Amino acid sequence: MVTRVARAYGDPERDERVMREAGEIITGGGLVAIPTETVYGLAGNALDPRASAKIYAAKGRPSDNPLIVHIARLEDMAYLVKDIPDNAYRLAESFWPGPLTMIMKKSDRVPYETTGGLDTVAVRFPSDPIAEEFILASGGYIAAPSANVSGRPSCTTAMHCIEDLSGRIDMIIDGGEVGIGLESTIVDLTGRIPCLLRPGYIGPEGLAKIIGELDIDPTVKGIASRDLKPKAPGMKYRHYAPRGELTLVKGSPDAVTDRINRMTEELEKKSRNVAVIASEENAAAYTCRDVYRIGGIGDEEGIAHRLFAVLRELDDRDTEYIFSECFDTPALGLAIMNRLIKAAGGRIIDLTEE
Numbered sequence: 544m545v546t547r548v549a550r551a552y553g554d555p556e557r558d559e560r561v562m563r564e565a566g567e568i569i570t571g572g573g574l575v576a577i578p579t580e581t582v583y584g585l586a587g588n589a590l591d592p593r594a595s596a597k598i599y600a601a602k603g604r605p606s607d608n609p610l611i612v613h614i615a616r617l618e619d620m621a622y623l624v625k626d627i628p629d630n631a632y633r634l635a636e637s638f639w640p641g642p643l644t645m646i647m648k649k650s651d652r653v654p655y656e657t658t659g660g661l662d663t664v665a666v667r668f669p670s671d672p673i674a675e676e677f678i679l680a681s682g683g684y685i686a687a688p689s690a691n692v693s694g695r696p697s698c699t700t701a702m703h704c705i706e707d708l709s710g711r712i713d714m715i716i717d718g719g720e721v722g723i724g725l726e727s728t729i730v731d732l733t734g735r736i737p738c739l740l741r742p743g744y745i746g747p748e749g750l751a752k753i754i755g756e757l758d759i760d761p762t763v764k765g766i767a768s769r770d771l772k773p774k775a776p777g778m779k780y781r782h783y784a785p786r787g788e789l790t791l792v793k794g795s796p797d798a799v800t801d802r803i804n805r806m807t808e809e810l811e812k813k814s815r816n817v818a819v820i821a822s823e824e825n826a827a828a829y830t831c832r833d834v835y836r837i838g839g840i841g842d843e844e845g846i847a848h849r850l851f852a853v854l855r856e857l858d859d860r861d862t863e864y865i866f867s868e869c870f871d872t873p874a875l876g877l878a879i880m881n882r883l884i885k886a887a888g889g890r891i892i893d894l895t896e897e
Contacts, residue, residue, distance in 0.1 A: 546709045548701065550717045551673050558676070561716060566680030568713045569594075574601055575681075576690040576704040578718030580671040581642050581727050581743070582851070583698040584613070584687030585712065589623075592656035595686055601711040604693040609659035609775060610686040611644050611727070613667050615678035623664050623684065625650045628732050630754045637753050640670035642727040642744045646775060657686050665775060667727055673718040689726060690715075696783050696854040696886070699724050703855060724848035725878050729775040730757075739763060740775040742878040744847070763881055765889060783886040785854045787816075787862040791887050793869045794894030800828040802894060803866045807831040810864050818857055820867035822846075833860070843875040850882060 549561045565575045572594050575586050585602060587594035589612040599606050612623055617635060620627060624647045631645050649664035658664050669675065678685050689697040692707045701717035708715065728743030730750055738758040739747050751757045790806075792799045803819055808830060810817045818833040826836045835853050838845035857865055867887075870879045884891065 544710055544713070546705075546712055546715060548705065548715045548717055552718050558673075562676050562680040565677055565714055565716060566682070569681035569685070572597070573713040574598060574711075575677070575713060576698075576701070576708060576715040577674055577677050577687065578671055578701070578716065578721055579613075579669040579674045579687075580722045581669070581725060582721055582723075583690040583701070583704050584674070584685075585690040585708065586613070586677070586681070586685045586687040588682065589613075589657050589684040589686035590652060590654065590682075592654040595654065595656040598686060598688065601708060602688065602691070602693045604688065606656075607659045608688075608693075609661055609663075609665055610657050610688050611665040611667050611729075612653065612657065613669055613674065613678055613685045613687050614683060615640075615668065615675040616683065617668065619683055620666055620668075623650055623653055623666055624648065630732050630737055633753050634730070634750070635668070638745055638749075639668040640675065641668070642670070642723055643667065644727045644729040644741075644775070646729065646731040646733060646740070648733060663731075663733055665729065671718070671722075673716065677716065694782060694784055696785060696851040696858075697726060699848075699851050703851075706855075722848075723844075724851060725875075725882060728878075731760075731775070734758075742881050744875070744878070746874055746877060763877065765884060783851065783854065783882050784888065785857050785862070785865060785886065787818075787857060787865050789854075789865045789867060789883075789887040789890065791867050791869055791883055791891045792894065793891060796825050796828075798894045799868055800825060802892065803868075804828075804830045806866060807864075816861055816863045818860070818862045818865050820853060820865065822868055822870070825868065831866075833862070837870075840870070840872065843870075843872040843879070846870055846872070847875050847879055850879065854886060 551561045644667040690704045698704045704715045728745040729741035731738040807817045819831045823839040
């Protein structure tokens with residue numbers, strides 16, 4: 544298969560042609576990678592079981608890992624969902640279009656191939672204008688997990704999609720670099736108390752202001768057991784991972800830099816390819832040859848935006864061992880650490896417990 548790459552920003556006439564072509568691919572059962580405000584998504588017709596099967600195959604994704612259905616009109620939620628709870632309308636009014644996914648009871652129109660065999664469906668209304676135009680051009684109901692090979696860091700540029708999916712899908716729409724860089728927040732509305740399943744740009748405090756009481760699933764801060772039946776993407780399997788072995792080190796800045804320096808020095812003596820992911824404030828304290836400055840501690844959005852790009856850069860350099868500081872920042876720290884813990888497979892050295 545030859546994957547066509549089409550740029551879709553800055554030229555209205557060209558963009559319209561691209562959307563028309565992409566829409567025809569989707570209605571014909573094909574797959575298109577698209578930009579959203581969070582990360583790039585791999586899109587197929589959410590109501591076509593064969594298209595969902597193609598998404599799983601292209602990504603190498605386990606078939607029990609549910610897909611998120613994207614819409615571009617609020618009224619389309621009723622087509623996908625049976626018995627929409629009041630909290631869904633409250634959250635939609637506050638955060639849609641935007642980086643929020645809600646899990647609700649699915650209607651019979653949504654095939655089990657899209658929901659990973661579950662009776663629930665995950666629904667999102669993205670705010671990216673290219674994504675909205677594409678969804679409408681494609682029939683209005685798009686299944687779109689992140690546009691990467693399963694387990695790898697998510698794609699924040701079209702080039703990342705090309706690296707992972709060229710030859711596997713029909714088209715990649717290049718909409719430039721994404722804005723946020725982390726996948727959407729996911730909240731489960733099927734229980735008596737709403738439950739946060741995946742943190743994102745919208746944090747638990749923002750959700751609780753709208754809907755009141757909110758539980759946080761234990762998998763948010765750790766790796767799930769293999770027995771888990773995942774209700775949302777990212778709950779069960781190792782995600783976002785570079786090819787090298789990633790280890791997180793938690794503690795005071797001095798203790799963290801001292802421990803990481805000792806570990807990297809030993810590995811570099813053995814001629815291993817090693818790197819450190821560090822905050823701007825602490826980067827100069829590391830003796831490792833390759834130190835990746837991910838951003839200042841006060842710039843949470845910058846850290847989130849750059850995280851997956853840094854992990855992919857490390858892959859490009861064939862880095863074997865990666866050591867990272869922890870970024871427990873006030874607003875986005877839960878989301879950033881969720882991704883890092885998944886990427887590390889739960890490998891954390893906690894110096895506060897020694």
